[in-house]
Amino acid sequence: MANYQKAFQYAFNLESTDPNEILIGLKSLALWQTLSVHGFSHEEISALCEDLYMFELWQVLKGAKIYDQKTAGLLLLVASKGLLGELLAEMQCYLGIKQSREMCDKTIGHINRMSASKLQQWLFASVAYFELVRQKQALIKVKTGIEHTEKGEIIPNIGILSV
8 A cells, every 4th residue: 555655755756856855846836836926935835735735635546545656656746736637537438437537446446456667657648748738738828818728638648558
């Protein structure tokens, strides 16, 4: 079973060149940016993120039921970026599970039986894909003043799980 503290460390050290520097990953979160604008200190935001916000996400994704620690950390990163529901729906569709966009016991069962390396590869690719799409959408919005997204427009290729 995965451990929250280890998952948190893994998720937010991914973007850091210094393994002890968690703030780099946290500073990219919208929550961090919003709270810092309103006068919260780095220490306060870091504590809120780790002790409340991320722990709540950990509960939502039922991280303690996931066997692979690295997979649990990546799912925490996915959840922190607001992508968990979208990726779970895609995974549930692929696996033939009723799409709930929530972590259910059937989804956890499949996650625990899947090849951890293939699932992790898909999670990394999905996060990178969504980040690129968000950057492109932000650029289009800045240039045109129009925010354009359609439901289902940005779905990552889940075919990697069948390889």
